[in-house]
Amino acid sequence: MIKLWFKSGNPWIWLNAAAVSACLIMVLGVMGLIFVRGIGHFWPGELVQFSYQEDSGQVRDIVGELIDTSITPAAMAKATGYAMADDEDVLVQYQVKTGNRDISGADFRWIQARRVKQQSNPPELIAVERREWGNFYGRLVAVKDGGKVVGEGAEAMPVLQERLKAALDIFEKISHLEKKKIGAVNYSLERLRLEQRRLELEKRWDAEAQQRIAAEKSTLDAEYKKLQAQLVSLYRDIRKGSFVAAADDGSEHEIALAKVVRIYQPNKMNVFGKIGHYLTKFVEFLTDDPREANTEGGIFPAIYGTILMVVIMSIIVTPFGVIAAVYLREYAKQGFMTRLIRIAVNNLAGVPSVVYGVFGLGFFVYILGGKIDRLFYPEAAPAPMFGTPGLMWASITLALLTLPVVIVSTEEGLARIPKSIREGSLALGATKFETLWHTVLPMASPAMMTGLILAVARAAGEVAPLMLVGVVKLAPSLPLDGNFPFLHMERKFMHLGFHIYDVGFQSPNVEAARPLVYATSLLLVVVIVGLNLSAIVIRNHLREKYRALEG
Structure with missing residues (x-):
């Protein structure tokens, strides 16, 4: 019976079903973990005040967010050095995000539940999101303007929120001046310097050119001084505001509003207030620049760079x-060479992506980029223009990496089109090119679009080759901006996949970066899943459109 059962093939069917089920469970488990951790990153957690007994016996207050709970068996806890009583079966520990890194030197701390004498959620506790040194947790004492106290007690928080809003408006103006206007002036000055150097190399640096360059530079210098004066005035205004807050150890600290992003009291928030906070943080995550070594702020440059690439x-x-698929299927003579090319294309699809990165760095960047610099940008030497990793080389490298996917998908689509359709078109007097353009390619478009979007989905998730050919931890400017020629193919850029790697494995503060890793991973997964679903929808739509012709 067992031999007959194996000969029937049923065991292999059940084995395959079990393997597929296990894979689906693991994938869904990972997706669920990323979703739960990523979607909860922006929710404002309540602040907890613990009365905690230290090792010395002293009881002190610890304020922060309760992040995680660890339960360790007593035997394991004793093995790691904890003193456990005979009636204790487990050691319960809380991970608390205490913030105040500039005071205590750490953002997180583990405390033992058995040493907690009292636990409460005082409504007056404040959470301060800062541009550096992470969050600050404590109590608001006073609000100052130019060193003078302008708010204390119950009036302090409304006054603080009003002045913080004014400080954020000033900060936006400062950012606009520095990144847009002053950045544009500096870019124009650099172009003038390169133009002068080019004229000198070409022996055309005459009196007329000197006068023209000097006039343009004088105009730009005057504009720069005007913008710099505005910038100095704005910095003077934003530095006036500050507030005094007390940390959990009772010490008072004065914090400048120029270094603050947001101040809120999570223990006073109702559901609607927390939802509003959540949406605000989510929009900031999608539209702002990163800060604090990419562990805080948004990921807009990474989204922008990924989509543009x-x-x-x-x-x-x-x-x-x-074109390669059309040639192989419609024009090339089917023989040994054609089969060899198809084998090579299929093998290219299995080459590790980092190999493409090494090839792109060696051939595209060093050889082609170096020759382009010597031929067209000699004035930029010794600083390279295209002889260094950048957007163009990253895009070409990933195009080479995904080329086999497009070729195979398109060729399979062409192979499914009945030969009678081609013969009918030719019999009606159409040329081979007209048959291909008006009949064959439209019918093969579902496979073409599917191959393209699958290639896009793969490229969106690649990291290894991009580390070699253009992606950086933090790009000072976007590859596409308002400065001529607008699209700067030589610039380095940020990428979602590399951002996840950098924040998750290269961050100096791993615990603080972990929620952002989950949130960014969730966004990248959503993008890739959306692209794959788009492939299915487009394929089905085009298949229905040309079903009548196939019949």
């Missing part, structure tokens, strides 16, 4: 992939 890659890979 994928768009450029798609523009490059689509025509090459489709």
Whole structure:
């Protein structure tokens, strides 16, 4: 019976079903973990005040967010050095985000539940999100303006929120001046310097050129001085505001409003207040620049860089992939060489992505980029323009990496089109190119679009090759801006996949960065899943559109 059962093939069917089920469970488990941890990152946690007995026997207050709870068996706790009583079965510990890193030197602390004498949620506790040194937790004492107290007691919080709003408005103006206006002036000055150097190399640096460059530089210098004066005035205004807050150890600290992003009292918030806070933080996550070594703030440059790179890659890979597939299926003589090319294309799809990165760095960056610099940008030497990793080389490298996917998908789509359709078109007097353009390619478009979007989905999640050909931890400026020629293909850029790697494994404060890793991973997974679902929808739509012709 067992031999007959194995010969029937049923065991292998059940084995495959079990393997697929196990894979689905693991994938769904990982997705669930990322979703729960990522979606909860922006929810304002309540602040807890613990009366805690230290090792010395002294009882002190510890204020912070309760992040995690650890339960350790007594035997294991004793093995790690904890003194356990005979009636204690487990050691319960709380991980508390205490903040105040500039005071205590750490953002997080583990405390033992058995040493907690009292636990409460005082409504007056404040959480301060700062631009550096992480969060501050404590109690508001007073609000100052130019060194003078302008709010104390119950009036302090409304006054503080009003002055913080004014300080944030000033900070936005400062950012706009520094990044946009002054950045544009500096960019124009650099272009003038390069133009002068080019004229000198070409022996065309005459009196007329000197006069023209000097006039333009004088205009830019005057504009720069005007903007610098505005900047100095704004910095003077934003430095006036500050507030005094008491930490959990009772010490008072004065914090400048210029270094504050947000101040709130989570223990006083109702559900609607927390939802509003959540939405505000989520929008900030999508639209702001990162800060605090990428562990705080938003990821807009990474989103922008990922989308821009994928768009450029798609523009490059689509025509090459489709043309290669059309040639192999419609024009090339089917023989040994054609089969060899198909084998090579299939093998390229299995090459590790980091190998493409090494190839891109060696060939595209050092060889092609170096020659482009010597031929077209000699004035930039010794600083390279295209002889260094950048957006263009990253896009071309990923286009090369995803090219086999587009070729194979397009060729399979062409192979499914009945030969009778081609013969009918030719019989009606159409040329081979007209048949291909008006009949065959439209019918193969579902496979073409599927291959393209699957290639986009893969490129959006790649990290290893990008580390070598253009991605950086923090890009000072976006590759696409308002300065001519607007799209700067030579610039380095940020990427969601590399951002996850950097924050998760290279961050100096891993515990603080962990929630951001989950949130960014969730966003990247949503993007990739959305692209794959789009592939299915587009494929089905085009398949229904051309079903009549296939019949």
